Amino acid sequence: MAINWFKYSAPTTFYGLAGKLIPWFAFSAALLFVIGLYIGFAVAPVDAQQGEFYRIIFIHVPASILSMFLYLVMAGYAALGLIFNTRLSAMMATAIAPTGALFAFISLWTGALWGKPMWGAWWVWDARLTSELILLFLYLGFIALHASIDDPRRADRASALLAIVGSVNVPIIYFSVKWWNTLHQGSTIKYTGTSMHVAMQQAMFIVLLACWLYAIAVVLARVRSIILERERNTVWINELPEVRS
Amino acid sequence: MSLDIWMRENPLTYVWLGSYAVALLVFAVEVAMVIHKRKITLRQVRLMREAGDDARDEGAA
Numbered sequence: 400m401a402i403n404w405f406k407y408s409a410p411t412t413f414y415g416l417a418g419k420l421i422p423w424f425a426f427s428a429a430l431l432f433v434i435g436l437y438i439g440f441a442v443a444p445v446d447a448q449q450g451e452f453y454r455i456i457f458i459h460v461p462a463s464i465l466s467m468f469l470y471l472v473m474a475g476y477a478a479l480g481l482i483f484n485t486r487l488s489a490m491m492a493t494a495i496a497p498t499g500a501l502f503a504f505i506s507l508w509t510g511a512l513w514g515k516p517m518w519g520a521w522w523v524w525d526a527r528l529t530s531e532l533i534l535l536f537l538y539l540g541f542i543a544l545h546a547s548i549d550d551p552r553r554a555d556r557a558s559a560l561l562a563i564v565g566s567v568n569v570p571i572i573y574f575s576v577k578w579w580n581t582l583h584q585g586s587t588i589k590y591t592g593t594s595m596h597v598a599m600q601q602a603m604f605i606v607l608l609a610c611w612l613y614a615i616a617v618v619l620a621r622v623r624s625i626i627l628e629r630e631r632n633t634v635w636i637n638e639l640p641e642v643r644s
Numbered sequence: 645m646s647l648d649i650w651m652r653e654n655p656l657t658y659v660w661l662g663s664y665a666v667a668l669l670v671f672a673v674e675v676a677m678v679i680h681k682r683k684i685t686l687r688q689v690r691l692m693r694e695a696g697d698d699a700r701d702e703g704a705a
Contacts, residue, residue, distance in 0.1 A: 451655035
């Protein structure tokens with residue numbers, strides 16, 4: 400049976416679908432957070448070099464991956480909105496930005512807390528750290544630019560351009576540890592394999608999945624409010640049970 | 645200097661309070677903001693709908 404995906408690109412159908420999906424994503428995220436943190440703190444062994452401090456990895460790495468990936472998803476939606484003038488794409492980009500910014504903040508914060516005991520400094524102007532900080536500023540710039548323009552469609556177009564241009568920063572973050580000599584370590588997990596203990600890998604990937612599901616749940620909840628706000632003059636919004644009650 | 649000594653004596657507390665508690669707090673604040681935004685948006689839409697109904701009633705009268 401073929402699914403007509405374009406049907407769900409309309410706010411009218413997406414609004415209801417998102418409402419049904421949010422509890423599933425939220426519950427799965429909470430469950431996976433608990434499982435991931437249990438494995439990370441109770442099962443995974445102590446690191447030979449870093450001791451207990453390495454356990455920051457279970458939130459630092461997922462937050463960093465999410466901050467970069469969410470930016471690309473946001474830029475993708477912004478580009479779709481700009482090219483095809485689709486309403487929902489721009490709304491999705493707007494909904495993703497705050498969550499991406501928070502993940503970038505968590506990545507920088509936990510990185511600083513990891514850096515202090517390992518490097519002896521909360522912050523260094525290293526290529527990886529600096530480019531991640533720029534990512535946070537790009538998210539904040541996107542949010543501020545969108546909020547500063549009254550007309551939502553014009554705000555969508557202006558902030559879409561910023562999102563698209565800013566996406567060049569994501570590969571810079573990813574490859575910074577290869578292109579430059581940095582204090583930040585390179586990738587521990589490579590296509591060729593890893594030296595990480597299996598319990599450490601499990602904890603990290605489970606928390607990564609939990610962060611993904613959390614981000615999806617929060618973005619869907621936020622985009623529902625944006626749809627309500629922007630489509631408030633339409634008949635279908637006024638016919639919704641939650642509006643009529 | 646004292647923080648350096650404390651974090652080395654209590655690494656798990658440092659990791660939990662510094663990283664995980666802050667991350668969970670950030671998530672909690674975000675969820676609260678999303679719920680609040682939903683509430684105020686729904687209230688606004690309901691008010692606008694009621695204002696539209698009242699205007700229609702007055703026009704009919």
